[in-house]
Amino acid sequence: MWLKTFIIFNLISHSIIAEDVGEICRPNNDIPEGICKLISECPEAISQIRENRLHSFERCGFNYREEIVCCPDTGSGTNDRFGQTETPTITKRIHERECEKIKEDSIGKVGLYIINGEEAQEGEFPYMVALGYDRGNEYEFDCGGSLISKNFVLSAAHCVVTLEDTPPSIVRAGVINIGGNTWNGETDYRIVEIIMPPNRTSGEKYHDLVLLKLDRDIKITDNLYPLCIETGDLAPRAPLTITGWGKISTDRSIRSNILLKANLIPLPVHECRKFYPIRKNLPRGISDEQICAADPEGLRDTCQGDSGGPLALASGDNLYRLVGVTSFGRGCGATIPGVYTRIASYIDWIESVVWPN
Numbered sequence: 001m002w003l004k005t006f007i008i009f010n011l012i013s014h015s016i017i018a019e020d021v022g023e024i025c026r027p028n029n030d031i032p033e034g035i036c037k038l039i040s041e042c043p044e045a046i047s048q049i050r051e052n053r054l055h056s057f058e059r060c061g062f063n064y065r066e067e068i069v070c071c072p073d074t075g076s077g078t079n080d081r082f083g084q085t086e087t088p089t090i091t092k093r094i095h096e097r098e099c100e101k102i103k104e105d106s107i108g109k110v111g112l113y114i115i116n117g118e119e120a121q122e123g124e125f126p127y128m129v130a131l132g133y134d135r136g137n138e139y140e141f142d143c144g145g146s147l148i149s150k151n152f153v154l155s156a157a158h159c160v161v162t163l164e165d166t167p168p169s170i171v172r173a174g175v176i177n178i179g180g181n182t183w184n185g186e187t188d189y190r191i192v193e194i195i196m197p198p199n200r201t202s203g204e205k206y207h208d209l210v211l212l213k214l215d216r217d218i219k220i221t222d223n224l225y226p227l228c229i230e231t232g233d234l235a236p237r238a239p240l241t242i243t244g245w246g247k248i249s250t251d252r253s254i255r256s257n258i259l260l261k262a263n264l265i266p267l268p269v270h271e272c273r274k275f276y277p278i279r280k281n282l283p284r285g286i287s288d289e290q291i292c293a294a295d296p297e298g299l300r301d302t303c304q305g306d307s308g309g310p311l312a313l314a315s316g317d318n319l320y321r322l323v324g325v326t327s328f329g330r331g332c333g334a335t336i337p338g339v340y341t342r343i344a345s346y347i348d349w350i351e352s353v354v355w356p357n
Contacts, residue, residue, distance in 0.1 A: 020036045020060050020061055020068065021036050021037060021038065021060075021063065021068055022035060022036060022037075023035070023036045023060065025058060025060060025070035026058065026070065027056075027057040027058060027070045027071065027072050028056050028057055028058060028070075031057075031072050033072070033073045034057070034058075034070040034071055034072050034073050035070075035071055035073050036060035036061075036068050036069070036070055036071070037068065037069060037071040038063060038066050038067075038068060038069075039055075039066060039067045039068070039069045039318075040066060041071075042057075042069050042071035044057070044071060044072050045057055045069050045071060046315065047235065049314065049315070055069065057069050057070050057071065057072070058070040066318075067318070093231075093347070093351070094351045094355045095228070095229045095231070095347060095350070095351055095355070096228075098149065098226075098228075098355060099228035099229070099321075102225060102226050102227070102228055102319070118260065118261055118262070119176075119258050119259070119260060119261075120176050120243060120258070120259040120260065120261045121176070122176055122223060123222050123223040124176075124261070125176075125243050125259065125261070125310075125312075125320070126147075126174065126221075126222070126223050126224050126225045126227075127146050127147045127148075127225065127226055127227035127310070127320070127322075128144065128145075128146065128147075128173075128243050128259060128309070128310065129144065129145045129146070129147055129153055129171040129172060129173040130143070130144060130145075130171065130172045130178055130245055131143040131144065131145055131153075131155060131159055131168035131170075131171055131212075131308065132168055132169060132170040132171065132172060132188070133162075133166050133167075133168050133169065134166070134169045134170075135166055138181035138182060139169075139170060139181050139182070139183070140181065141172065141178055141181075141245060142159070142162075142168075142307075143155060143156065143159035143168065143306075143307045143308040143309075144243070144244045144245065144306060144307070144308045144309030144310070144326070145159075145171060145212065145308050145309065145310075146227060146309070146310040146312075146322050146325070147173060147218065147224075147225070147226045147227065148226050148227065148229065148322065148350070148354065149226050149354050149355070150217040150218050150220075150226065151213060151214045151216065151217050151218070152211055152212065152213055152214070152353070152354045153171055153191075153211070153212040153214065154209060154210075154211060154212075154322070154325060154343070154350070155209070155210050155212060155307075155308035155309075155325065156208050156209060156210065156307050156308035156325050156326060156327055156341065157196055157197070157200055157207070157208050157209055157210045158208055158307060158327070158328075159210070159307050159308040160194055160196075160210050160212075161202070167191075167194060168191060168212070169190065169191055170183070170188050170189060170190055170191060171188070171189050171191065171212065171214065172184070172187050172188050173187060173188075173189060173218060173224055174187055174218075174221065174223045174224035175187055175223075175259075176258055176259040177257055177258055177259075178245050178257050178258075178259075179257075189214040189215060189216065189218065190214070190215040191212045191213065191214065191215075192213050192214065192215045193212070193213035194210060194211075194212055194213075195210065195211040195212075195213070195353055196210055197209060197210075197346060197349055198349070203280075203281060204281050204282070204283065205281050205282055205327065205328055205339070206282075206284070206287060206289065206290075207289065207341070207346075208325065208327040208328070208341045209325050209341045209343075209346060210308075211350070211353050211354065227310070227312065227319065227320050227321060227322050228315075228319060228320075228321045228322070229321060229322050229343055229344075229347065229350070230313050230315070230321035230322060230323045230343070230344070231343070231344040231347055232344075234266050234291075234313070234323065236266070236268075237265055237266075238265075238266060238313060239263045239264070239265065239314070240263065240264050240265070240266060240293050240311050240312065240313055240323065240324070241261055241262070241263055241264075241310075241311070241312045241313075241314065241320065242261065242262050242263075242264060242293075242306070242309065242310070242311055242312075242326065243259055243260065243261045243309055243310060243312075244256075244259070244260060244306030244309040244326070245257070245258075245259060245260070245306075262295070263295075264293035264294055264295055264311075264338075265293060265294065265295070265296060266291060266292065266293045267292040267293065267294060267337050269286055269287075269288060269290070269292065271292070272286045272290075272292030272337055272339070273285045273286045275292075275336050275337060276339065286339065288342070288345070289341065289342050289345040289346075290327070290339050290340065290341060290342055291311065291323065291324045291339070291340045291341075291342045292337040292338070292339055292340070293311060293324075293337055293338060293340060294335060294336065294337035294338065295335075296335070306326050307326050307327070307328075308325060308326060309325070309326045310322050310324070310325065310326075311323055311324030311325065311326065311340045322343055323340075323342070323343055323344070324340030324341055324342055324343060325340060325341040325343065326338070326340055327339050327340055327341050
């Protein structure tokens with residue numbers, strides 16, 4: 001219920017614009033002193049949202065589409081003559097500056113492999129795309145991907161190096177219903193370049209990601225826009241969201257035509273190594289460039305057809321951020337965690353390809 005309420009407030013925020021950033025306030029009954037800040041500038045609120053999907057602080061208002069929250073006053077920083085807290089100027093990385101553009105152009109809608117998943121709503125995951133393979137007269141959509149700029153999709157390398165040696169040739173974007181298997185000029189984009197990370201080794205499960213360049217820029221709409229990249233450390237129990245059109249049954253090859261979503265919980269690397277010992281295609285076991293995540297109940301998971309799709313984190317600015325790419329697992333719908341490529345480990349390479357200038 002809270003998520004729905006939050007989304008409604010966000011959508012009507014054009015007409016609720018507050019001018020009280022920097023004013024003194026009371027965050028809640030337990031914290032007597034606070035300052036009204038944009039929620040993206042309140043670490044305490046963001047931390048609570050990552051842990052619990054909501055925060056406990058009073059709302060001061062809205063600044064266009066972003067909530068202004070009564071943030072606890074930590075006493076740090078230097079007050080200027082207007083009474084606002086000054087923060088040091090920090091040079092932002094390329095992907096962070098691009099993220100600011102995404103936030104300006106989008107309306108966030110933070111609200112399961114996907115077995116026992118819930119159906120996604122229109123526009124809930126506007127960055128989600130399906131990879132289409134031309135194996136004859138029609139396209140087959142066998143992998144997912146994430147739109148990270150207007151003309152680049154991030155997916156898994158093993159979705160490109162297939163057993164049939166047929167790489168994907170199109171992406172379908174801006175839809176939750178995968179639709180038909182023929183070319184659709186409204187939703188489909190041709191892949192003109194496939195770029196692998198330089199350190200990928202054939203036959204191993206490391207560095208499992210790929211960049212796909214599109215033939216043209218996507219047109220930004222409420223149902224289609226890129227997502228930001230998360231490079232910070234994850235909270236121990238932060239809920240992470242997976243999405244895909246993959247298998248929805250452990251014993252039958254049944255795919256979902258509707259995009260499904262589910263929440264998983266990350267596992268520390270040292271715990272995940274218990275499930276994935278050293279072997280030929282994992283000579284170092286689970287590495288620090290990978291993320292493991294699972295459903296403690298063993299009900300929700302990614303499966304065949306969800307490869308390359310995003311592992312995303314709901315952030316305090318009401319948008320999702322990409323933290324991983326679906327890579328591999330052992331079975332479907334079990335307590336054994338799935339393994340995802342950690343995007344933060346590849347940010348230098350991603351920036352050099354997607355935003356070279």
